[in-house]
Amino acid sequence: AAGVIQSPRHLIKEKRETATLKCYPIPRHDTVYWYQQGPGQDPQFLISFYEKMQSDKGSIPDRFSAQQFSDYHSELNMSSLELGDSALYFCASRVGAYNEQFFGPGTRLTVL
Amino acid sequence: DAKTTQPNSMESNEEEPVHLPCNHSTISGTDYIHWYRQLPSQGPEYVIHGLTSNVNNRMASLAIAEDRKSSTLILHRATLRDAAVYYCILTGSGGGADGLTFGKGTHLIIQP
Numbered sequence: 515a516a517g518v519i520q521s522p523r524h525l526i527k528e529k530r531e532t533a534t535l536k537c538y539p540i541p542r543h544d545t546v547y548w549y550q551q552g553p554g555q556d557p558q559f560l561i562s563f564y565e566k567m568q569s570d571k572g573s574i575p576d577r578f579s580a581q582q583f584s585d586y587h588s589e590l591n592m593s594s595l596e597l598g599d600s601a602l603y604f605c606a607s608r609v610g611a612y613n614e615q616f617f618g619p620g621t622r623l624t625v626l
Numbered sequence: 627d628a629k630t631t632q633p634n635s636m637e638s639n640e641e642e643p644v645h646l647p648c649n650h651s652t653i654s655g656t657d658y659i660h661w662y663r664q665l666p667s668q669g670p671e672y673v674i675h676g677l678t679s680n681v682n683n684r685m686a687s688l689a690i691a692e693d694r695k696s697s698t699l700i701l702h703r704a705t706l707r708d709a710a711v712y713y714c715i716l717t718g719s720g721g722g723a724d725g726l727t728f729g730k731g732t733h734l735i736i737q738p
Binding site: 545547549556557558559560561562563564569570572604606608614615616617618619620 | 660662664668669670671672675711713723724725726727728729730731
């Protein structure tokens with residue numbers, strides 16, 4: 515069965531650089547979520563989109579932005595990167611009303 | 627958001643049943659009880675969810691107290707592959723794309 519695809523899987527950036535993470539949801543899934551998981555921490559919700567519109571917002575820094583495109587893929591744009599942004603970034607997708615989310619393998623971002 | 631409380635860690639032997647408790651005394655009448663787990667180096671994975679009645683699926687069973695203030699995830703026959711952090715999460719009725727609020731979770735250790 516098709517799963518959520520995230521690219522790249524690993525990314526190394528310098529402080530103050532920008533990064534773009536991509537997420538391709540499971541086919542026919544209309545909702546995308548982004549989560550951040552710092553080292554030794556639990557996943558933290560950042561933002562979600564339903565039918566290309568922002569739906570819910572968590573603890574996403576102002577330096578980050580995201581959008582969902584017409585083909586339902588989503589991109590998380592991160593600017594002015596800080597050391598503390600080093601984390602695993604998970605994308606999840608969902609269809610239907612029961613909020614069962616399917617998570618991707620994550621992108622590991624390292625900021626040097 | 628209604629909060630959940632879980633033990634930090636639990637240990638069990640392989641091929642024995644495991645009962646993972648979760649307290650959610652402030653749950654509202656429309657909150658669903660979801661369980662996700664996160665295996666090492668992987669994204670979270672949906673396990674099961676329920677509203678009022680006990681639920682069974684191929685992975686686990688969910689027993690919900692009559693007053694809904696607590697629930698128990700039951701793994702009927704634990705294997706080494708079940709070693710993971712298990713999260714009990716409350717969600718709304720599913721009409722929106724609300725993000726999941728991960729708490730501390732229970733680190734399940736399976737002994738061979």
